[in-house]
Amino acid sequence: MIISMTGFGRGAAEKGDFRAAVEIKSVNHRFLECSIRIPRQHSHLEDKLKRLIGQYIKRGKADVFVSITGEGSTVRSLKVDWQLVDSYYDYAVGLKKRFNLNEEIKIEHFISNPDLSVIEEAPGSNEEEEALIFAALQQAAETLHSMRITEGKELEKDILFQLQSFKQCLTNAREISPTVTAKYHERLEKRIKEFADGQIDENRLLTEVAVFAEKTDVSEEFTRLDSHLAQFGLAMEKSEPVGRRLDFLTQEMNREVNTIGSKANDAKLVALVVDMKSILEKIREQIQNIE
Secondary structure, X not given: OOOXXXXXXXXXXXXXXXXXXXXXXXXXXXXXXXXXXXXXXXXXXXXXXXXXXXXXXOOEEEEEEEEEEOOOOOEEEEEEOHHHHHHHHHHHHHHHHHHOOOOOOOOHHHHOOOOOEEEEEEOOOOHHHHHHHHHHHHHHHHHHHHHHXXXXXXXXXXXXHHHHHHHHHHHHHHHHHHHHHHHHHHHHHHHHHHHOOOOOOXXXXXXXXXXXXXXXXXXXXXXXXXXXXXXXXXXXXXOOOOHHXXXXXXHHHHHHHHHHHHHOOOHHHHHHHHHHHHHHHHHHHHHOOEO
């Protein structure tokens, strides 16, 4: 089954004043790469969230956005660096004495200093809140997966259509290939007659034609292309991710077509090679988005 790497999913779950909403966007990528943006007080859930996403996405770049509405069980506390406060106070007293300053040391001088205190948010999600976050994520992941499957079906239709065109070009090339040697035999015989007053060394002529036939023989390339096409069809029926396998097979088919083009000594065959390369390029563009 063909699954696209591009998709979008959204999910939400709530209870009381606590609400978790999740959005997932995925695009094509060589491997599985997951980036999660989640409020800091719930960041300890990141690894678990990634494992859940890995059940739905095997390949691609996924950006996950988790938003939380409501305070829930978030615990905030004020942490004061008393040692630094003492040093800061001693510093202020020392300045007054050193420069004979009359200004009073006020509490505002300490409260306004951001280095002396910090507000900390302790991980406060309980099991119930975690369950809501995971429920929202699972809903988003299922929606994403469904969209990726739907788009994968469209990719499969286009690839199958392009493959049919490729097979037709291959059939035409296979029909033309045997005539290339015969045409060369006729042209060579005609030239020899023109420049040798009609005297032809049949043995030499047959030798030249045989050498030409060997150089332009593409039967092996046709056989390998048939094999690659068969493997391509089998791969598209697998339930596992096949994007890399299809990409490899497409590259191999392109290599065989290039070899046919280098051996081709016929205008029609060259034109078919150009068409096949163009079709393979279209297929490869689609495969880049397959999981």
